[in-house]
Amino acid sequence: MTVLVVAERTGGRLAAASLDAIAVGISLAGTTAAVVGFAAGPGARESASDLGQYGLARVLVADDPSLEGAPPCAGAASVAAAADRVGADTILIGGTTYGRDLVARLAVKWKASAANGVTEVTPADGALRIRRPVFGGRATETRTLAGPRRVLSVRPHAFPPPPSAPASPTVEPLARPEDPAPLLGPKRTGVEATAAGLGPSLGDASIVVSGGRGVRTAENFHLVEELAAALGAAVGASRAVTDAGWRPGSFQVGQTGRSVSPQLYIAVGISGAIQHLVGMVSSRVIVAINSDASAPIFRVADYGIVGDLFQIVPALTAEIRRVRSA
Amino acid sequence: MEIVVCVRPVPEAETRLRVAPNGQTLDADGVKFVLAGYDESAVEQALLLKEAVAGSTVHVVACGPAPRTEEVLRASLALGCDRATWVEAPAEFAADSIRAAGAIAAVVRSPLPDLLLCGKQGGDDESGLFSGALGEHLGLPDLNYVTDLRWDAGTSRFRFQRATEAGAERWEAPAPLVVGLQQAWNDPRTAKLPNILKSRKATVAKVHADPSVPPGAGQPEKFELPAPRTGAKLIEYKTPEEAAQKLVRILREEAKVLP
Numbered sequence: 001m002t003v004l005v006v007a008e009r010t011g012g013r014l015a016a017a018s019l020d021a022i023a024v025g026i027s028l029a030g031t032t033a034a035v036v037g038f039a040a041g042p043g044a045r046e047s048a049s050d051l052g053q054y055g056l057a058r059v060l061v062a063d064d065p066s067l068e069g070a071p072p073c074a075g076a077a078s079v080a081a082a083a084d085r086v087g088a089d090t091i092l093i094g095g096t097t098y099g100r101d102l103v104a105r106l107a108v109k110w111k112a113s114a115a116n117g118v119t120e121v122t123p124a125d126g127a128l129r130i131r132r133p134v135f136g137g138r139a140t141e142t143r144t145l146a147g148p149r150r151v152l153s154v155r156p157h158a159f160p161p162p163p164s165a166p167a168s169p170t171v172e173p174l175a176r177p178e179d180p181a182p183l184l185g186p187k188r189t190g191v192e193a194t195a196a197g198l199g200p201s202l203g204d205a206s207i208v209v210s211g212g213r214g215v216r217t218a219e220n221f222h223l224v225e226e227l228a229a230a231l232g233a234a235v236g237a238s239r240a241v242t243d244a245g246w247r248p249g250s251f252q253v254g255q256t257g258r259s260v261s262p263q264l265y266i267a268v269g270i271s272g273a274i275q276h277l278v279g280m281v282s283s284r285v286i287v288a289i290n291s292d293a294s295a296p297i298f299r300v301a302d303y304g305i306v307g308d309l310f311q312i313v314p315a316l317t318a319e320i321r322r323v324r325s326a
Numbered sequence: 327m328e329i330v331v332c333v334r335p336v337p338e339a340e341t342r343l344r345v346a347p348n349g350q351t352l353d354a355d356g357v358k359f360v361l362a363g364y365d366e367s368a369v370e371q372a373l374l375l376k377e378a379v380a381g382s383t384v385h386v387v388a389c390g391p392a393p394r395t396e397e398v399l400r401a402s403l404a405l406g407c408d409r410a411t412w413v414e415a416p417a418e419f420a421a422d423s424i425r426a427a428g429a430i431a432a433v434v435r436s437p438l439p440d441l442l443l444c445g446k447q448g449g450d451d452e453s454g455l456f457s458g459a460l461g462e463h464l465g466l467p468d469l470n471y472v473t474d475l476r477w478d479a480g481t482s483r484f485r486f487q488r489a490t491e492a493g494a495e496r497w498e499a500p501a502p503l504v505v506g507l508q509q510a511w512n513d514p515r516t517a518k519l520p521n522i523l524k525s526r527k528a529t530v531a532k533v534h535a536d537p538s539v540p541p542g543a544g545q546p547e548k549f550e551l552p553a554p555r556t557g558a559k560l561i562e563y564k565t566p567e568e569a570a571q572k573l574v575r576i577l578r579e580e581a582k583v584l585p
């Protein structure tokens with residue numbers, strides 16, 4: 001099996017989600033030699049040394065400046081050309097907004113079977129068997145991807161990171177295979193980093209701390225944010241909070257907000273309405289802090305503290321800071 | 327402006343999920359199907375654009391089996407869409423979003439509309455494959471995770487935002503374009519009774535999905551529900567400090583989610 005892993009850069013380095021894809025690639029193909037890296041766009045060359053840190057010996061780069069600020073679909077032809085160049089049968093991408101979009105384009109362009117957000121991948125009689133959460137984490141599906149080619153995105157945090165195994169990869173430039181003119185029509189004109197610019201973004205974070213109506217006022221919300229800062233976590237909120245305007249809509253977790261699946265989700269003063277649960281039940285470990293022992297959130301949580309958040313949260317923040325500095 | 331909205335019938339959010347007897351899929355028996363939440367936003371977005379740009383029409387399209395597909399199309403007509411096309415296909419066909427996108431592409435290809443809207447992901451399989459597959463089938467750019475879409479008549483460009491890991495991105499793009507909506511933060515309207523009654527008699531054009539469109543999302547093998555969570559292990563404590571210490575110790579040593 002030959003795997004092409006697509007490297008995505010964020011903030012000048014390899015996205016955490018791309019490491020997940022590398023880890024899965026190595027576990028499937030067995031040796032790093034059968035896993036080839038690919039990076040496109042400005043800065044692609046720098047990705048080669050990043051990929052080398054995980055033992056990838058061969059990296060293709062398409063450092064095409066026209067891909068700066070272009071939509072994800074504009075890069076699909078380059079990825080398909082890279083896959084053909086190395087004879088890959090499988091393309092793996094981190095499950096970010098960029099990666100998920102690319103998977104859909106490649107499924108049609110590269111005539112592959114496809115799945116987004118997989119949490120398990122196993123070979124099965126020449127095909128691949130994948131598992132992924134569906135219905136907001138309320139169920140799991142297993143599918144077989146038959147046929148000679150497949151393209152997958154890997155759900156963030158679902159796999160341990162690949163071991164470090166420094167190598168100096170050969171770097172091969174790849175020319176733009178076709179003129180993507182119509183695909184270059186859309187232009188990104190700006191980015192406003194979310195207020196969580198202080199910490200990781202909701203979709204990326206391995207820990208999320210969310211506050212609900214129990215926090216009572218916009219001013220009190222800093223209690224949630226300080227706990228998140230101590231943990232290096234992203235900040236989320238229930239709809240009660242975003243509806244009240246205490247925090248913007250981009251913080252909302254749930255059916256009409258974001259779905260998150262971190263390693264650790266801490267719900268502070270959130271009752272656990274079904275519309276909130278569907279956005280976070282697939283988190284690995286859930287902690288609830290709520291003064292009402294009968295709140296439904298305690299039914300899905302792994303650990304609970306029944307108590308007043310105004311006492312518990314500051315004590316927890318202090319304890320985290322204490323062990324972190326020890 | 328000619329706008330196409332693609333909608334997918336999905337089980338109501340409150341549905342108690344059950345596994346079908348074959349163990350491979352959701353048991354759809356007795357399940358009520360409705361417009362997916364993101365699709366409600368997509369329909370609302372289409373109607374807002376129609377109201378903003380004189381002479382626009384909204385064409386709603388869905389691929390799937392009877393009766394659920396026809397029902398969500400009529401619900402969309404009741405909300406204010408101008409016409410509806412039902413691309414009839416078996417449930418297994420339509421559940422594969424790449425295949426559904428191929429079947430719908432064949433129907434909307436000529437003449438190409440100015441805008442094709444869909445949800446960022448279905449409320450059921452959450453495959454997130456449809457907008458990209460539709461764009462690729464039609465040779466058009468697609469942008470997913472979009473919010474706050476507007477038409478700027480001065481520059482003849484769509485202007486919108488995208489919610490990505492980097493934050494809120496601002497974009498502009500000429501027509502024609504495929505857009506998957508994150509959540510427009512719009513407040514989807516509800517249909518008025520007279521319009522619901524009218525929609526029952528409205529014409530829904532029906533075509534059969536081209537069976538030669540190849541599948542793309544693989545074969546379902548197993549559908550599983552998680553073991554019911556047994557409920558939280560509650561931490562006993564006398565002081566908030568004790569509660570904090572006990573929780574941090576558990577998270578480090580037992581759950582191993584903190585270093």
Ligand SMILES: Cc1cc2nc3c(=O)[nH]c(=O)nc-3n(C[C@H](O)[C@H](O)[C@H](O)COP(=O)(O)OP(=O)(O)OC[C@H]3O[C@@H](n4cnc5c(N)ncnc54)[C@H](O)[C@@H]3O)c2cc1C
Binds near residue numbers: 212291295
């Ligand atoms: C179509 C639809 C879509 C929706 N989408 C979403 C969504 O995406 N996300 C979402 O979150 N909601 C969504 N909702 C709303 C959802 O139904 C709930 O109303 C919402 O999640 C409640 O937010 P909450 O838990 O913060 O508030 P509440 O339900 O009011 O709960 C507050 C909790 O705080 C606790 N509390 C109070 N004081 C303290 C204290 N001092 N210490 C500790 N605990 C305390 C209370 O015991 C209570 O459990 C949606 C609803 C609909 C109808």
Ligand SMILES: Nc1ncnc2c1ncn2[C@@H]1O[C@H](COP(=O)(O)O)[C@@H](O)[C@H]1O
Binds near residue numbers: 443
């Ligand atoms: N069978 C279908 N018919 C019409 N639209 C669909 C169909 N499947 C998916 N879509 C659209 O694509 C969006 C994303 O679905 P998915 O890619 O399956 O997660 C949905 O919200 C719909 O707008």
